[in-house]
Amino acid sequence: MAAPVSYLPGKEPHARERRLIFKNVDRQGYSPSIDAFLADGGYEQAKKALKMERKAITDEVKKAGLRGRGGAGFPTGLKWTFIPPNNTKPVYLICNADESEPGTFKDRYILHQDPHQLIEGMLIACYAVGAHLAYIYIREEFPNAAKIVEQAIAEAHEKGFLGKNIQGSGFDLEIHVHRGAGAYICGEETGLIESLEGKRPYPRIKPPYFPAALGLYMCPTIVNNVESLCHVKHILEMGGEEYAKLGTPNNTGTRILCVSGDVKRPGYFEVEVGKVTMGEVINDLCGGLKDGRKLKAIIPGGSSAKVLRADETFKLKDGRELTIMDIPMDFDTMAACGSMAGSGGVIIMDDSRSMSWVINNLNNFYAHESCGQCTPCREGSLWMKKISDRIAHGEASPDDVDTLESVANQIEGKTICAFGEACSWPTQSFVRKFRDEMKADCKPELAGQIVAKESRLAAAGLPS
Ligand SMILES: Cc1cc2nc3c(=O)[nH]c(=O)nc-3n(C[C@H](O)[C@H](O)[C@H](O)COP(=O)(O)O)c2cc1C
Ligand code: SF4
Numbered sequence: 535m536a537a538p539v540s541y542l543p544g545k546e547p548h549a550r551e552r553r554l555i556f557k558n559v560d561r562q563g564y565s566p567s568i569d570a571f572l573a574d575g576g577y578e579q580a581k582k583a584l585k586m587e588r589k590a591i592t593d594e595v596k597k598a599g600l601r602g603r604g605g606a607g608f609p610t611g612l613k614w615t616f617i618p619p620n621n622t623k624p625v626y627l628i629c630n631a632d633e634s635e636p637g638t639f640k641d642r643y644i645l646h647q648d649p650h651q652l653i654e655g656m657l658i659a660c661y662a663v664g665a666h667l668a669y670i671y672i673r674e675e676f677p678n679a680a681k682i683v684e685q686a687i688a689e690a691h692e693k694g695f696l697g698k699n700i701q702g703s704g705f706d707l708e709i710h711v712h713r714g715a716g717a718y719i720c721g722e723e724t725g726l727i728e729s730l731e732g733k734r735p736y737p738r739i740k741p742p743y744f745p746a747a748l749g750l751y752m753c754p755t756i757v758n759n760v761e762s763l764c765h766v767k768h769i770l771e772m773g774g775e776e777y778a779k780l781g782t783p784n785n786t787g788t789r790i791l792c793v794s795g796d797v798k799r800p801g802y803f804e805v806e807v808g809k810v811t812m813g814e815v816i817n818d819l820c821g822g823l824k825d826g827r828k829l830k831a832i833i834p835g836g837s838s839a840k841v842l843r844a845d846e847t848f849k850l851k852d853g854r855e856l857t858i859m860d861i862p863m864d865f866d867t868m869a870a871c872g873s874m875a876g877s878g879g880v881i882i883m884d885d886s887r888s889m890s891w892v893i894n895n896l897n898n899f900y901a902h903e904s905c906g907q908c909t910p911c912r913e914g915s916l917w918m919k920k921i922s923d924r925i926a927h928g929e930a931s932p933d934d935v936d937t938l939e940s941v942a943n944q945i946e947g948k949t950i951c952a953f954g955e956a957c958s959w960p961t962q963s964f965v966r967k968f969r970d971e972m973k974a975d976c977k978p979e980l981a982g983q984i985v986a987k988e989s990r991l992a993a994a995g996l997p998s
Contacts, residue, residue, distance in 0.1 A: 600777075638879035837881070
């Protein structure tokens with residue numbers, strides 16, 4: 535019998551939340567130990583899975599309509615079927631715990647507070663795809679998470695949920711933690727695989743190197759995000775059809791939104807996909823904008839997602855016209871509004887923010903993180919940084935704003951990996967939507983003022 539759930543004072547979930555994955559995050563009396571997990575019904579779904587036909591598990595995940603929570607929203611069950619049917623090589627599963635997209639801070643809570651939920655999800659997924667060796671690739675910046683997960687793996691071994699002949703099923707599985715060295719590009723699945731192989735994380739070109747066919751050591755490899763893998767256990771518990779009733783059609787289940795920026799109560803919120811609007815996120819979940827401030831812009835799905843302006847309206851194919859506040863937080867509507875739900879990192883910006891400064895901040899990040907393998911990305915990200923540096927410092931001419939956009943246009947679609955899009959979409963969208971503001975910033979008399987003001991805001995943590 536699972537114990538009743540209560541949360542630490544001040545950490546109680548909002549009434550609009552539906553907690554599946556974050557059920558044990560901030561839970562009173564809960565710990566990352568296997569005892570706490572078992573007392574809550576942990577590993578029961580894995581035991582059930584080990585008695586099922588492998589294909590039946592994948593079918594449930596497909597029925598559930600689960601879409602990957604790592605960024606692209608690709609259907610998880612479908613990805614699992616891409617392993618070549620006549621494969622004779624070993625199959626690997628990799629859990630992507632790089633969590634490198636700025637604005638995203640969800641996977642770390644699972645790793646720190648509920649690691650066995652992830653291990654159970656991985657065990658079920660490995661059994662379904664026929665993998666006997668799996669890796670959890672954890673970013674360098676999470677040293678405690680790596681220790682906690684390693685401890686959890688040792689406990690799972692001790693209780694017979696990892697190792698040989700798991701729970702008498704005849705199925706063997708080992709999971710290893712692999713620590714990254716702090717590079718954004720190691721979150722990109724093929725860069726991650728290269729890194730795991732001990733090499734520089736240069737992403738591989740797709741095709742032919744789709745990991746499900748040619749992944750780790752050129753063997754079929756399933757790469758899934760931490761949150762995606764955790765959902766698998768809940769899908770088995772509820773059944774695919776029941777799970778699919780959560781959320782909205784084609785956008786099923788729950789997902790964790792990570793809200794940062796200019797709201798009263800930033801934080802993480804697990805909601806049914808598409809069942810809350812952007813306005814409800816800001817006003818209900820986050821307690822509204824800061825006093826006296828107006829909404830200016832939102833990056834809805836991690837820093838690579840295109841920015842949305844507060845005063846835009848979005849015309850959908852079905853005839854609906856939405857304001858920014860009406861947009862349901864789901865994959866398809868966000869794409870139809872010209873951006874993406876991505877990794878769930880929602881960055882709210884009010885009218886105290888300088889858009890020249892924001893895009894400069896992002897471009898500094900992308901120039902630093904380009905792996906340098908392709909010329910448009912390596913050179914382009916550096917030029918976007920240099921030009922936006924000049925704009926933010928009042929040292930540019932208005933024409934530089936147009937040049938900035940043209941550099942971004944030369945990167946998109948011309949690179950080996952999707953970092954090319956990840957770094958060009960922010961610049962393209964900021965320039966297209968805030969061109970006048972950025973051009974107005976190109977005045978020698980403003981030199982140093984924008985950056986000085988943003989530094990003051992950052993230091994104070996409050997809008998001026
Ligand atoms: C530049 C870049 C960085 C990425 N970083 C991450 C990351 O930190 N975590 C993650 O899960 N996926 C990240 N992805 C997406 C992965 O390549 C991959 O699609 C994902 O891990 C698949 O998991 P899912 O299907 O469960 O979403 C990134 C992609 C790109 C292009
Ligand atoms: S697009 Fe950028 S990050 Fe990706 S392979 Fe090319 S240089 Fe590297």
